[in-house]
Amino acid sequence: MGMILDRAIVFAVAAHSGMLRKGTSTPYILHPLEAAAIVSSITDDDEVIAAAVLHDVLEDTSATADQIQAEFGTRVLNLVQSESEDKREARPASETWKIRKQETIDALMKESSLDVKMLALGDKLSNIRAMYRDHQKIGDKLWERFNQKNKSEQGWYYRSIAEAIKELAAFPAWQEYYRLVKEVFGDQGGSL
Numbered sequence: 001m002g003m004i005l006d007r008a009i010v011f012a013v014a015a016h017s018g019m020l021r022k023g024t025s026t027p028y029i030l031h032p033l034e035a036a037a038i039v040s041s042i043t044d045d046d047e048v049i050a051a052a053v054l055h056d057v058l059e060d061t062s063a064t065a066d067q068i069q070a071e072f073g074t075r076v077l078n079l080v081q082s083e084s085e086d087k088r089e090a091r092p093a094s095e096t097w098k099i100r101k102q103e104t105i106d107a108l109m110k111e112s113s114l115d116v117k118m119l120a121l122g123d124k125l126s127n128i129r130a131m132y133r134d135h136q137k138i139g140d141k142l143w144e145r146f147n148q149k150n151k152s153e154q155g156w157y158y159r160s161i162a163e164a165i166k167e168l169a170a171f172p173a174w175q176e177y178y179r180l181v182k183e184v185f186g187d188q189g190g191s192l
Contacts, residue, residue, distance in 0.1 A: 004072060008050035009033070011071060015061040021130065023145025032056055034129075035122035038173050047072075048115045051079035052122045059084040082107070082116045083123060093147040101148075101157045108164035117165040124161050125173055128180045135184055155185030 012032050019028035036052040043049070050072060057063040058080055068077045085104060088096045108120055135142050143149045148157075158181045168174040 004046050004050045004076070005036075005053070007071065008053040008076075009036075011063070012053045012057060015057045015063045019060070024130075024134075026130075028056075028060075031126050031130075034126040035119075038122040038125050039118050041173055042118050042121070042168070042171050043115070045115070047076050048079065048118060051076045051083070051115075052119055054080050055083040055119055055123055059087065079115060079119060082111070082113075083119045094149075097148040098153070101160075105157070105160045105164055108161065111164075114167060117168055120161060121165055121168055121171075121173055121177060124158065125177045125180075128158060128177060128184060132180045132184050151185065155181075158185060 013029055016028045016032070020026060021028055021031060032053050032055060035055060036049050039052040040049050054068065054072070054076065058065060058068065065077060065081065068080055085100045087093070088100070104120075108117065111117060131142060140151060143151050143154065146154065148154055162174075162178050162181055165174065169178075
């Protein structure tokens with residue numbers, strides 16, 4: 001692994017310092033590191049793996065696009081931006097949830113870059129692993145911690161992501177993602 005990955009990890013640790021995963025006492029940094037580990041099981045491209053480590057810094061921290069550009073270059077910045085939502089900060093997150101998720105799905109359906117789809121898989125597989133673990137412990141109380149508290153809406157989103165990135169279906173990471181989506185949200189008659 002190259003120096004860019006080391007620098008991305010240091011940058012992300014500083015940017016996410018003190019943050020916790022929603023509704024847990026888990027340090028947030030473990031999520032982007034897990035996403036990067038997942039991406040590294042699919043590709044050895046250091047810039048893509050670095051982008052996985054950085055995938056939430058623009059969306060959730062005070063880090064700026066200019067900083068990412070200066071530190072890591074245009075390709076990493078573009079990858080990170082592809083994985084960043086328009087949060088519409090003027091409105092409550094629960095109000096904008098559906099439109100933000102539809103935008104993510106639409107962008108992934110149109111996306112031709114497998115690198116971008118790998119980032120999405122790393123992010124969402126990390127999320128669904130955590131959901132699966134917590135759902136085993138606390139059941140449907142899990143949904144109370146999210147902006148979208150409706151389990152079937154969450155299921156729609158996670159199934160739609162599986163469909164949008166199905167070019168990666170040959171990889172064990174996609175297969176694990178698909179299996180966990182079915183475990184957490186139920187099987188939809190064999191379709192996505």
